[in-house]
Amino acid sequence: MTFQTPASLQEAARQEWARIQTLPQPLKPRDRLAIPPQEMPAQDPLARAKNMREVALGYFEEQMRVEASRCLQCKNAPCVAGCPVRIDIPRFIAALAAGDPATAIAVIKETSLLPAVCGRVCPQETQCQAPCTVGKSLKSVDKAVAIGRLERYAADWERLQGQAAAPEVAPETGKKVAVVGSGPAGITVAADVRRAGHAVVLFEAFHKAGGVLVYGIPEFRLPKEIVRAELDTLRRMGVELRTNFVVGRTRKVTDLIEKDGFDAVFIGSGAGLPKFMNIPGENLVGVYSANEYLTRSNLMRAYDREHAVTPIHAAQRVAVLGGGNVAMDAARTALRLGASEVHLIYRRTEAEMPARVEEVAHAKEEGVQFHILQNAKRILGENGKVTGIECLRYELGEPDASGRRRPVEIPGSEFQLPMDAVIVAIGNESNPLIEQTTPGLAVDKNGHIVTDENGRTSLPRVFAGGDIVLGAATVILAMGEGRKAAAAINELLRA
Amino acid sequence: MNQILFKEQLAPNVYRLRVHAPLIAEERQPGQFVILQLDTEFGERIPLTIADANLAEGSITLIFQAVGKSTKLLAQMQTGEKIANLVGPLGRPTHIAKFGTVVCVGGGIGVAPLYPIAQAMRRAGNRLVVVMGARSRELVILEPEMRALTDDVVVCTDDGSYGRRGLVTEPLRELCAQTPKPDLAVAIGPPLMMKFCAETTRPFGVPTVVSLNTIMIDGTGMCGGCRVTVGGRTKFVCVDGPEFDGHQVDFDQMIQRLGSYREQERLASAGCNLHDEAVRKGLQE
Numbered sequence: 001m002t003f004q005t006p007a008s009l010q011e012a013a014r015q016e017w018a019r020i021q022t023l024p025q026p027l028k029p030r031d032r033l034a035i036p037p038q039e040m041p042a043q044d045p046l047a048r049a050k051n052m053r054e055v056a057l058g059y060f061e062e063q064m065r066v067e068a069s070r071c072l073q074c075k076n077a078p079c080v081a082g083c084p085v086r087i088d089i090p091r092f093i094a095a096l097a098a099g100d101p102a103t104a105i106a107v108i109k110e111t112s113l114l115p116a117v118c119g120r121v122c123p124q125e126t127q128c129q130a131p132c133t134v135g136k137s138l139k140s141v142d143k144a145v146a147i148g149r150l151e152r153y154a155a156d157w158e159r160l161q162g163q164a165a166a167p168e169v170a171p172e173t174g175k176k177v178a179v180v181g182s183g184p185a186g187i188t189v190a191a192d193v194r195r196a197g198h199a200v201v202l203f204e205a206f207h208k209a210g211g212v213l214v215y216g217i218p219e220f221r222l223p224k225e226i227v228r229a230e231l232d233t234l235r236r237m238g239v240e241l242r243t244n245f246v247v248g249r250t251r252k253v254t255d256l257i258e259k260d261g262f263d264a265v266f267i268g269s270g271a272g273l274p275k276f277m278n279i280p281g282e283n284l285v286g287v288y289s290a291n292e293y294l295t296r297s298n299l300m301r302a303y304d305r306e307h308a309v310t311p312i313h314a315a316q317r318v319a320v321l322g323g324g325n326v327a328m329d330a331a332r333t334a335l336r337l338g339a340s341e342v343h344l345i346y347r348r349t350e351a352e353m354p355a356r357v358e359e360v361a362h363a364k365e366e367g368v369q370f371h372i373l374q375n376a377k378r379i380l381g382e383n384g385k386v387t388g389i390e391c392l393r394y395e396l397g398e399p400d401a402s403g404r405r406r407p408v409e410i411p412g413s414e415f416q417l418p419m420d421a422v423i424v425a426i427g428n429e430s431n432p433l434i435e436q437t438t439p440g441l442a443v444d445k446n447g448h449i450v451t452d453e454n455g456r457t458s459l460p461r462v463f464a465g466g467d468i469v470l471g472a473a474t475v476i477l478a479m480g481e482g483r484k485a486a487a488a489i490n491e492l493l494r495a
Numbered sequence: 496m497n498q499i500l501f502k503e504q505l506a507p508n509v510y511r512l513r514v515h516a517p518l519i520a521e522e523r524q525p526g527q528f529v530i531l532q533l534d535t536e537f538g539e540r541i542p543l544t545i546a547d548a549n550l551a552e553g554s555i556t557l558i559f560q561a562v563g564k565s566t567k568l569l570a571q572m573q574t575g576e577k578i579a580n581l582v583g584p585l586g587r588p589t590h591i592a593k594f595g596t597v598v599c600v601g602g603g604i605g606v607a608p609l610y611p612i613a614q615a616m617r618r619a620g621n622r623l624v625v626v627m628g629a630r631s632r633e634l635v636i637l638e639p640e641m642r643a644l645t646d647d648v649v650v651c652t653d654d655g656s657y658g659r660r661g662l663v664t665e666p667l668r669e670l671c672a673q674t675p676k677p678d679l680a681v682a683i684g685p686p687l688m689m690k691f692c693a694e695t696t697r698p699f700g701v702p703t704v705v706s707l708n709t710i711m712i713d714g715t716g717m718c719g720g721c722r723v724t725v726g727g728r729t730k731f732v733c734v735d736g737p738e739f740d741g742h743q744v745d746f747d748q749m750i751q752r753l754g755s756y757r758e759q760e761r762l763a764s765a766g767c768n769l770h771d772e773a774v775r776k777g778l779q780e
Contacts, residue, residue: 205715207535207580215717244582246715250518274719276729283724283748285755292718300712301537309539309564310712311759384751431716433734 006041013062038067045365049335052219064153068097071145078131084480101157116226119152122476166236170197175493178262180247183211184475185268185466188482196490200239205246215299248437267464272431281379286386290330290425315421320344322425323353330423331368342368347375347407388418455485497578505636508561517553525611526589530714532580544608558607585714586737591615595678596622602684609683632657664695671699693741705741
């Protein structure tokens with residue numbers, strides 16, 4: 001992918017839109033398939049690697065019209081089946097193609113609560129865009145209709161109009177629901193349950209609400225202003241937000257029901273303890289979990305060295321271990337914090353990386369150096385501080401249980417790289433805090449809360465969803481889970 | 496919530512606050528801590544052990560030493576002011592049971608988190624011996640409170656200005672050498688003091704619990720910044736601790752990790768002084 005300036009993308013779209021209008025209307029499928037896919041305008045890679053502002057700038061209006069015109073309006077709408085919250089995608093895209101973003105956002109909001117967030121961070125290429133007929137016809141998922149970018153356009157358009165209308169709330173029922181965790185799952189449940197007229201208290205352990213949207217995903221990928229706007233909408237709906245409240249410690253789940261009068265509890269406490277590699281040197285000074293590194297930079301604002309009290313190492317040479325979206329976020333954050341070299345070390349190949357293609361491309365454009373088929377064997381240190389990393393080379397062997405070819409180490413292939421910080425981004429284990437303090441709550445062998453398909457746990461009136469149930473997943477999957485649990489809670493409280 | 500109800504200075508740079516936090520007061524148990532932050536946008540989150548609680552008042556007691564940027568700011572706050580963010584109680588509570596004879600050893604500010612543990616150990620029917628140490632007389636805190644729990648209180652000062660001259664490890668060694676030896680030692684204080692207490696009790700086989708105060712952000716297991724090596728395995732102080740078997744803790748590594756940001760902290764604290772110096776120089780020139 002070569003970088004194209006926003007101005008050139010806008011000019012090309014302007015010309016294309018003019019061309020489209022000369023075609024006989026309505027457009028034939030053949031004409032639609034001939035329209036070039038619209039690239040997302042972005043900040044210049046070299047400039048953006050030194051600032052925290054959002055990388056992807058959003059479509060120009062001309063680009064939106066052109067991209068929306070690519071949609072074939074399939075009757076069977078395979079895209080909708082690919083969306084965890086079943087947005088009526090063809091209908092909102094038709095509205096955009098007609099130049100009516102107000103209708104488009106209204107359609108999206110019938111089913112999705114956080115379009116400005118999902119339009120930015122959803123893995124559309126494996127969800128709605130994967131089965132897109134346009135992509136299939138052009139034999140590349142990269143050429144599918146850019147549903148996510150169009151969703152973002154509609155959501156941003158609404159936000160720029162001023163305060164978005166808060167969803168309507170049914171008359172008060174007198175019932176009360178506790179929602180534990182203010183990330184994507186919790187936000188969804190809070191909104192859906194509140195809409196049914198139940199009082200909702202949303203509990204957050206940190207001093208700021210938003211969960212992973214605030215502590216995990218960096219500003220340059222999801223501006224915190226957007227998260228704040230979504231939380232404000234919840235407040236205007238009458239949801240009470242209680243920060244600095246660790247359910248399980250400040251109050252136990254069972255006490256919320258038995259002592260505090262909540263009629264139901266939803267647990268959406270999110271990802272848990274960071275995994276480490278269990279290699280020598282992991283507790284040296286300068287070794288971070290990605291959770292810690294990102295939380296220091298995002299939530300605690302360590303990137304703002306002038307104002308923030310929370311420190312972060314000003315490392316020059318940084319190794320990031322892992323190949324997921326969190327690894328990309330950590331690597332790109334390290335660049336923005338002033339690292340001169342960032343090395344991403346992953347033991348399989350790029351094809352197996354769990355990160356989104358777009359995130360990988362962005363990281364490369366910004367100068368992150370990829371080391372594939374390599375893995376850290378030990379972290380080297382002097383006087384307790386990181387000085388380097390010893391890696392092993394791998395080759396791909398037979399497919400493993402996940403269907404991916406298993407990386408096999410090449411004996412004797414050790415080599416060392418000097419480093420002054422190492423960030424471990426290989427996922428999370430479930431957080432034991434709620435399980436430990438909630439007798440009778442069933443969890444599986446990995447510590448994830450066991451639920452039925454509607455989010456019901458082994459305890460009456462207690463529901464769960466998001467990463468605490470799924471393990472590490474995505475924002476939209478957590479929202480989908482939350483949506484089902486909210487429906488089950490509303491059903492329970494109707495009785 | 497979070498108002499400072501009462502503030503007093505216990506020793507040079509050591510302060511006691513009672514803070515309105517009814518939920519934490521109700522739930523807290525000995526050994527647990529809170530995390531506080533003085534500025535929601537840019538403040539740091541610092542863990543402080545809960546020294547006491549008053550259910551009637553709905554308050555918790557925090558005792559801290561003004562050493563870093565945030566604790567210095569906290570020391571400047573007045574009665575009636577509110578702490579922006581206060582969360583807890585965090586960490587696993589102390590295992591309280593009837594062990595027999597329990598020696599509670601506190602060093603400096605570590606006497607504060609030791610107090611509720613000593614209190615609970617006494618209530619559980621243990622014979623309680625308290626050894627408390629400080630650099631000098633003016634830094635001895637909570638002596639009357641400890642004496643109200645037990646007649647067996649030994650105070651040591653490094654400079655001999657009060658009580659016994661010397662380190663807490665000396666009376667601890669004498670206690671361990673007695674027959675019967677203590678059934679449990681609980682040592683809380685600076686990392687080096689805890690390390691040497693553990694080394695003192697080790698040859699006598701007296702089980703020794705230490706309470707670690709490492710760098711942490713969330714305090715709920717999410718960041719892993721607080722990790723320590725205990726018995727060769729990585730543990731998180733916030734969810735696995737803060738108390739561990741002192742004979743198993745890798746104190747040297749913990750001390751190194753505590754110093755992770757020493758340079759940044761020095762600069763942050765020195766900021767004001769440098770500025771003052773610059774101003775003075777400016778005036779002279």
